[in-house]
Amino acid sequence: MGSGSGSDSNGWNRARGLAVKTLLLIGGALLVKRLRKSTTRWDHAHFVSKSLTGQKYSQDQASRDPDNYFNIRLLTCPAAELVDGSKVLYFEQAFWRSPQKPFRQRFFLVKPCPKELKCDVELSAYAIRDMEEYKNFCDRPRDQRPQPEEVIGDIAEHLTTVHLKRCPRGKRCLYEGSTPPGGFPNSWNGASYCSSEISIMKNNEIHTWDRGYDDDGNQVWGQKEGPYEFKPAPTSSFNDMFSPLNFPPPPSTERRIEGSFVLQE
Structure with missing residues (x-):
């Protein structure tokens, strides 16, 4: 047994x-x-959409170089989806101290690059028909926002397009890209065309560099020192309410931060 x-x-x-x-x-x-x-074309587009979404700040950069950079909040969130699967994101920028008063508002359309182009993701900026209606879109409850069908109807003129490619191994970025050679028409502040660059970094930062040029190729607006670096804000950022970096500059200096990728009047 x-x-x-x-x-x-x-x-x-x-x-x-x-x-x-x-x-x-x-x-x-x-x-x-x-x-x-293998990663599909739509996988790339969805990853870029997710990376752009959320709140990011340029506070660290403004602390290092307050003469050339301001403490700005970059806020992006999903707004709609087109029938082909393309994502529509709402985007706005505001000075840290006055997030309820954005000085830039745009729609981003994120989708795979056309097969004939050697890139992974196509990121396009569009104007909004009634920007006042969309102020603080991401901060509002969903039932108090314009609904997806309204969003699609409010997509206005095309402004710029950046073609992103996956970064090679060993680089700090995950995706990077720029506008096509020659940029896009732009008449702001004496420019005749503009260019935009964007990098999505491994540490969840977004770097953007927008510049305008006249007919002779001279830069007439945009940063000359390098791109803006937007980082997810640490908790301490929200406690420093009285830092001089959190106050918006006078109107005469705001011209330095205008960029083609998110602003084209």
């Missing part, structure tokens, strides 16, 4: 061990299959 019980126990242990090995083999095969699965 005792011998039979031991035999049953050994048999059960062997069966259990075999089951565990089988599960491990199946799990390993599924993992390898998943790792080998």
